[in-house]
Amino acid sequence: MIVREFRPQDLKTVLKIERESFADPYPAHLLRDIYNLGAGFLVAQEDGRVVGFIIFWIRFEDEGHIISLAVDKDYRRQGVGAELVRTAIGIFEKFHIKNIKLEVRAKNRGAINFYRALGFSEEKVIANYYEDGEDAVVMRMDLHSGGDSPYGHEY
Numbered sequence: 001m002i003v004r005e006f007r008p009q010d011l012k013t014v015l016k017i018e019r020e021s022f023a024d025p026y027p028a029h030l031l032r033d034i035y036n037l038g039a040g041f042l043v044a045q046e047d048g049r050v051v052g053f054i055i056f057w058i059r060f061e062d063e064g065h066i067i068s069l070a071v072d073k074d075y076r077r078q079g080v081g082a083e084l085v086r087t088a089i090g091i092f093e094k095f096h097i098k099n100i101k102l103e104v105r106a107k108n109r110g111a112i113n114f115y116r117a118l119g120f121s122e123e124k125v126i127a128n129y130y131e132d133g134e135d136a137v138v139m140r141m142d143l144h145s146g147g148d149s150p151y152g153h154e155y
């Protein structure tokens with residue numbers, strides 16, 4: 001598996017994965033806008049096929065934010081998601097980001113456990129965060145950019 005930058009020709013497959021992964025998927029134009037605005041957008045490729053993606057950006061100068069992450073159903077539990085997050089962390093560290101945050105649906109226990117396994121912890125709950133009224137759990141990881149992070153200096 002390789003992790004590489006998103007290319008516009010990946011959009012169709014990314015949309016397929018997005019739609020099978022989320023009840024309220026981002027529409028194509030929004031993904032395109034996010035990409036055009038300069039957000040980090042990486043895909044995981046296995047045997048020439050895009051099997052997962054991560055979208056992230058930097059906000060408030062030193063805070064990394066994971067906007068979206070999804071892996072093709074047939075490729076889950078094979079380390080693809082973890083590799084995408086680790087690669088994004090490596091990029092955040094280059095920009096001396098101090099912490100990373102993300103929101104996840106409170107009922108999405110699989111994703112919450114996934115992020116916990118990677119070292120994130122639950123910071124707070126935001127009630128009614130999603131359009132359908134579901135709460136969000138904000139998860140956070142502190143980085144030690146330039147220090148002794150387990151992911152430092154690899155990328």
Ligand SMILES: CC(C)(COP(=O)(O)OP(=O)(O)OC[C@H]1O[C@@H](n2cnc3c(N)ncnc32)[C@H](O)[C@@H]1OP(=O)(O)O)[C@@H](O)C(=O)NCCC(=O)NCCS
Nearest residue numbers: 021069070071076077078079080081082110111113114117
């Ligand atoms: C969450 C998601 C991205 C994880 O991707 P993945 O490639 O399957 O995850 P990995 O194989 O890298 O998992 C790494 C570790 O996280 C944990 N983990 C992953 N999925 C899990 C699940 N469903 N339940 C419990 N733990 C899980 C495990 O500890 C796993 O290690 P293991 O397989 O050796 O036990 C994937 O399930 C997905 O696309 N879900 C739908 C979209 C989504 O919920 N995105 C996140 C919200 S932004």
